[in-house]
Amino acid sequence: MTNSEMSGSSPFKMRLVHLDLKGAPPKVSYLSEVFPLFHALGANGLLLEYEDMFPYEGHLRLLRAKHAYSPPEIKEILHLAALNELEVIPLVQTFGHMEFVLKHEALAHLREVALFPNTLNPHEAESLALVGAMISQVMELHPGARWLHVGCDEVYYLGEGEASRRWLRQEHNTKARLCLSHMKAVACHVLARHPATTPLVWDDMLRAIPEDQLSASGVPQLVEPVLWDYGADLDIHGKALLMEKYRRCGFLRLWAASAFKGATGASQALTPIEHHLRNNVQWLQVAASGPADMLQGIVLTGWQRYDHFSVLCELLPVGIPSLAVCLQSLLHGGFTEDVKARVENFLGISSLEITDLMSEGAGSFPGSDILALITHVGLHLRSSVDTLLERDSLLARWSTLVQELEAALHRVFYPDAVEEWLEENARPSLQRLQALVQDLREAASAGPGPGPGPSPHSGQDP
Structure with missing residues (x-):
């Protein structure tokens, strides 16, 4: 039975596994071992958050981590993904979470607030040129990508820089407007050069913006928001209302984002499967109660650090049983005894523990x-x-x-x-x-x- 046949019951056409490479990035040899498992479990896409693992060239070369993937390695990753029917969506931060860029002396002048390297100053022409250059290098190695995720989550200290304070003193100017104008500039940049690629954005900066402002901004025609919530107790009704709001503002498609690891503590070492299972099952309920046909898919995030300077949380191999439980539950509409047996079979685990820690001799999956x-x-x-x-x-x-x-x-x-x-x-x-x-x-x-x-x-x- 193919994935498409199996997923007849799933409200999420696309099921993306997020690989957060800003900490403990796996070697390509390991990815070659786990991609077939991702596919078997029901994933049909990957959201690749390269951060400093991308082989930036030229004046951006300083962004590379010590073990950054080489261009041939990126090609190999994309080849392995294609072999396993996993559509790749690259992610490039363009606003918040820019620490890996703005920590460098040579680029520090583009910070919104001089003390903090997380947020880009949206008033500088050079800022847009910088993210534009990053995007074009990433897109060059991902020709034909249908989507490009441009980040835009957790834009801390926005509006607190000198240029922003001056701008905000002018009539009608607000932080919401500042945020939307930068998002729009980035999206327009992507669409002008890659008309077949749709920008995705995390939705947290959009949630509280009043409907009229959001509608008038032009942003809903340009991007698809990814609604993220990693909690075990989602406000299902609240999420459905938020989806309705986005629809009224003119967004045509939405994505959900759950988590399979990396969302229960900055230094968590072992993954609490039950928490993530509840989170994903509640997203199924949101999908059932929100506006029909808007949902393009779900991203199962697997954070590796809370930000560039944070410690490592659960390593990818540690989170695989949780990923298996979550993917299979999304595919089959919940976690039944039958789904549990399937997961045990996929992972080579004799008895899967959802509530307690895994037994120490667990499994025969890669890692x-x-x-x-x-x-x-x-x-x-x-x-x-x-x-x-x-x-x-x-x-x-x-x-x-x-x-x-x-x-x-x-x-x-x-x-x-x-x-x-x-x-x-x-x-x-x-x-x-x-x-x-x-x-x-x-x-x-x-x-x-x-x-x-x-x-x-x-x-x-x-």
Whole structure:
């Protein structure tokens, strides 16, 4: 049975898996392993948030991360996506969440507020030229993309820069108007150069704008908003009313956005599946109660950092059981025993736990070793170090497990992400344990009687 046949019951024609590459971006080899799984689970598209992983060229080269994908790697990712019938929508931030751009000295003069690198100053001609250049480089590597997501969420401090304050003192000027004019400029830029590509925007900056202003702005004719809410207790009626409002303002199509990971805590290490299942099932209810035929699809977001400077939250392999549960529930209209059995089958998991953490030996899907080891670290590393019942054997055990996890992570992620995750979640406890074992050894060897002397490896890393 093909995806299109299966999804007869789903109100979401497009089901996109969001890959947030601004933290722990997977190696292309790992993407080649998971794309077939995404497809099998019912996804038919990808929203690729490249951030600094895109191989920007020329004067934008400074935006590249150390392990940025090369142009051939991007082509390979798109080829793998096509093989697995996953339509790719690239995402380029053009307003808020511009930290990866505006943190650079050479571009800092384009900040809305000098102290904060998150928001672009919409009054500078150079600002539009900058996002225009980013867009054209991304589109060059994504020829024929039907949609381009231009971000525009969480535009913090908008209106607080010097130029904005001056502008806002003029009659009729408001922050809403400022926001809409920049959105419109970006959308027009995209459409002028890529008439077959529709810009998508996150909807949070639009929600509170009065209907008449939104209607008069010209924005509804240019973009498709993505309504996002990652909570486990959606206001279903409120969402339906918001969709109605957008329809009255002239938007022709809307998208929903749920989450499968990365939305329950900035430093969350293990994914609470039940939370994300409830979130996605409630989006099914929104789809059933909102205006018919406006919904183009749903994006299952999988955030990897809350922003460019935040710590890592759950790694992609850790979130895969949650993604499987959410995609299959969206496809089949809910989470039944039958859907649970299908998910267990897809993931090679004997009994799926929705409410509790996954069991430590869970699954045979790509990256399941990482999930099992991270679950083990999350459940036991801190507590076992805190209790410290036995010294040397405990250190040897944890050193071995962390080395095993490190090797598993290296297969999927680049060295800096592996380093960051271990630094955040494993190394501090291991170092405490090591120092303690060292102290105990020294105390023992210095003490009276024939106590055990220092081992030959004393003072070295295990």
